[in-house]
Amino acid sequence: xxxxxxxxxxxxxTALVAALVTILTFALMKFMAAARDARRSLxxxxxxxxxxxxxxxxxxVTNLKARERATAARADASxxxxxxxxxxxxxxxxxxGLDGEIRILNPAGRRMLDLADDAPPEQIERSLKELTLTEVxxxxxxxxxxxxxxxxxxxxxxxxVSHVGVTVSPLFDDRSELHGAICxxxxxxxxxxxxxxLRLKDSLAAVGELTAGIAHEFRNGLxxxxxxxxxxxxxxLPDSYRAYVEGIRAEAESLGQxxxxxxxxxxxxQLVLSNVDLRSICERxxxxxxxxxxxxxxxxxxxxxxxxxxxxxxxxxxxLSNLLRNAVEACAGSSTVPRIxxxxxxxxxxxxxxxxxxxxxxxxxxxxxxxxFRPFFTSKRxxxxxxxxxxxxxxxxxxxxxxxxxxxxxxxxxQVTLPTTK
Numbered sequence: 001x002x003x004x005x006x007x008x009x010x011x012x013x014t015a016l017v018a019a020l021v022t023i024l025t026f027a028l029m030k031f032m033a034a035a036r037d038a039r040r041s042l043x044x045x046x047x048x049x050x051x052x053x054x055x056x057x058x059x060x061v062t063n064l065k066a067r068e069r070a071t072a073a074r075a076d077a078s079x080x081x082x083x084x085x086x087x088x089x090x091x092x093x094x095x096x097g098l099d100g101e102i103r104i105l106n107p108a109g110r111r112m113l114d115l116a117d118d119a120p121p122e123q124i125e126r127s128l129k130e131l132t133l134t135e136v137x138x139x140x141x142x143x144x145x146x147x148x149x150x151x152x153x154x155x156x157x158x159x160x161v162s163h164v165g166v167t168v169s170p171l172f173d174d175r176s177e178l179h180g181a182i183c184x185x186x187x188x189x190x191x192x193x194x195x196x197x198l199r200l201k202d203s204l205a206a207v208g209e210l211t212a213g214i215a216h217e218f219r220n221g222l223x224x225x226x227x228x229x230x231x232x233x234x235x236x237l238p239d240s241y242r243a244y245v246e247g248i249r250a251e252a253e254s255l256g257q258x259x260x261x262x263x264x265x266x267x268x269x270q271l272v273l274s275n276v277d278l279r280s281i282c283e284r285x286x287x288x289x290x291x292x293x294x295x296x297x298x299x300x301x302x303x304x305x306x307x308x309x310x311x312x313x314x315x316x317x318x319x320l321s322n323l324l325r326n327a328v329e330a331c332a333g334s335s336t337v338p339r340i341x342x343x344x345x346x347x348x349x350x351x352x353x354x355x356x357x358x359x360x361x362x363x364x365x366x367x368x369x370x371x372x373f374r375p376f377f378t379s380k381r382x383x384x385x386x387x388x389x390x391x392x393x394x395x396x397x398x399x400x401x402x403x404x405x406x407x408x409x410x411x412x413x414x415q416v417t418l419p420t421t422k
Contacts (some may be wrong), residue, residue, distance in 0.1 A: 092164075094183040095171070096137055100125065103180065112161045112187060133166065133185065140168040140181050151188060163188040190350075193401045219259040226252035262375070262386060271312040271397060275421055278355065279306035281313060282342050285320035292328050298338030300324065307346045307353050307420040311398045319394040322387045323357040323414050330361035330412060339409060346420065356415040358407030369404040388414075 086093055092109030096102055102124050110117060113127045128134045132152055140147045147168040154162055164185045171180040229248045237245060279302070286300045293300050309316075324340065331338035344355045364372060373392040391414075395402045400418040407413035 090186075092183075092185040094128075094133070094137075094185070095180060096183065097180040098141060098178070109185065112164065112185065133164075133183065136166050137168055137181050137183055140170055140183075141178070144170055144178060146170065152185075161187050161189050163192045196401065215259050215263050219256060219263070222252050222256045222259065226256065258386075271315065273310055273312060275308050276311045276313050276316060277306065278309055278316070278344070278353065278418070281317045282306070282320055282344070282355070285317050285324055286342065288321055289324040289328060292325070293338045293340060296328070296332055296338055298328075298331065298340070300338075300340045300342065302342045302344075304342075304344035305346045306344050306355075308422065309353065309398070309418050310421050311418070312394075315394045316398070319391045319416070320355075320357070322391050323416075326387055326414075327357055327359035327361065327412070331359055334362045336361055336411075341407075341409070348420075351420050351422070352417055353420050354415055354417045356407070356413050358409055358413045359411040360407070360409035361411040363406060363410065364404050364412045372404060373402070 086104065086106045089106055089108055092112050093104060093106040094102070094109055095104035102121055105124060107117070110119070113124070115124060115127060125134075136147055136150060136152065147166065150166045152164050152166050154164065165188045166183065166185045168181050168183045170178055171182055173179055226249060229245055229252060232245050234242050234245060282302055286302060290300050327340045328338050331340075339360045341358045342355065343358060344353060346353045373388050375386055375389045392402050395416055395418070398418055400416060402414060402416045405413040405415060
């Protein structure tokens with residue numbers, strides 16, 4: 001069959017169209033493959049970025065939590081340290097608001113105020129007013145200026161504290177507005193006692209230097225008078241003169257004993273120091289005086305804890321014997337059966353021991369408690385007034401102190417405080 005020219009033309013056109021369709025289909029397939037590869041590539045890149053971003057966020061959160069824990073730990077440590085500092089202060093710390101609210105009172109302050117750890121706020125406020133600390137704080141708050149190193153004498157000693165040094169500073173916030181006061185108070189009792197000891201030592205030394213020579217001359221004159229009175233034969237004297245000579249002898253002997261006691265008091269103390277067990281000294285002193293107490297129907301008892309002191313055994317026993325004899329004589333003078341207790345307690349923190357001789361006698365009037373240690377002051381009819389003065393001298397030269405108070409038995413309490421060796 002022979003094709004016509006028109007048929008050839010149609011066949012050629014059909015072939016051309018088929019080629020074009022094939023080319024377009026191939027191009028479309030290539031485009032679709034390229035698009036699919038692009039989508040795959042784009043999807044893979046987005047996943048990596050998302051994973052990277054998630055990891056970065058997780059790390060940031062972890063770091064923030066770690067910093068938060070570290071900050072909280074530092075805050076807790078700072079709070080603990082502040083609490084430890086406040087609790088460990090040997091000085092009293094008081095923080096008080098403008099309305100009188102007690103914000104902080106550390107353990108040392110409570111001890112000095114003789115307050116329990118669970119004392120209610122009203123008891124604390126009452127104690128502060130009694131000790132005049134509130135007045136110092138009010139002065140600081142009113143004036144807005146600090147009160148620096150003021151010495152306050154407590155009307156009634158608390159826990160052995162009789163003098164405190166007070167420093168009060170106003171508390172301001174970040175806007176410079178006053179919202180309270182901070183008060184530091186320290187125990188000055190030991191300092192005041194040391195000043196008193198030095199003053200007494202100087203006074204005793206001055207008294208000794210001024211009067212020792214006079215007392216010697218006075219004793220020589222008394223010895224001459226007593227000697228001449230001994231030359232008289234009482235049997236040869238008329239009865240009307242015999243009583244006069246006996247009176248001269250008795251008064252000369254009495255005055256001679258007074259002079260001897262005064263010389264012992266005025267003589268500079270020569271201490272022979274050693275480690276001394278004060279319990280054994282008390283026991284020996286008690287044995288010396290117990291016979292007198294039992295003769296009156298009473299007795300002497302020793303109680304409490306004792307420690308070693310660095311002292312002169314002979315002088316310390318003499319001091320305790322004088323205190324016990326003074327207690328027995330006080331009870332006898334008031335017709336009271338003597339019940340005398342030697343009570344001792346040891347403060348190991350301050351390395352001190354307090355020995356009190358307590359009796360049930362008439363006691364000592366508050367106005368006389370300082371005067372009883374002065375030479376020649378006595379309330380006894382036949383006393384010389386040198387016994388307690390000598391005791392004070394012995395105690396002071398042992399770096400101690402002695403005070404008079406009221407005993408639990410209602411009588412007098414002579415309290416000796418001495419430093420311990422450990």
